[in-house]
Amino acid sequence: METEKHKKELENFFALDFGSPYFPLLANIYLEEKDLKRAEKVCEIGLEHNPQNSDGQYVLSKVFIVNNQLIKAERLLKKVVAQNPIHLGAVKKLLTVLEKLNRSRHTMAEYHKLIIKIDHNNTYSIDWLKNYTQLSNHQELKESKKPLSNNVNKETPKELPTKLKED
Secondary structure, three states, X not given: OXXXXXXXXXXXXXXXXXXXXXXXXXXXXXXXXXXXXXXXXXXXXXHXXXXXXXXXXXXXXXXXXXXXXXXXXXXXXXXXXXXXXXXXXXXXXXXXXXXXXXXXHHHHHHHHHHHHHHOOOOHHHHHHHHHHHHHHXXXXXXXXXXXXXXXXXXXXXXXXOXXXXXX
């Protein structure tokens, strides 16, 4: 009941001013209600009137993800992170999208480093980077040296984690 009242108030604000900074809140309510068309429309209209609203861009990227429009989500999330590099939710969503799109591990490493700058205790990103470094060092060693015999221990570091825990 309270959410419905809140939604009506936001709808009224939005009707009076399409560029209102409150439009991402309304779009997010629609997204939570699985009303994807309405969420996308509110974001599109809001961003026409307030194109630098990174929260509106973020909510629209989440709509794109649900609609499996991952390339659109990736572009928008990169824009959000460029405008607001401490938007932890956007960085985490971007990493999830990059993984689904099978983007380079080097690119993902840069975003994990950014997460650690924001959240020094983020164990997922810390572990991911440790594994990435081990895997990278192993690949460099493998490419630079030929084995002396066939009996060389070919132990490789464990695989990189693939799922980012979102808050």
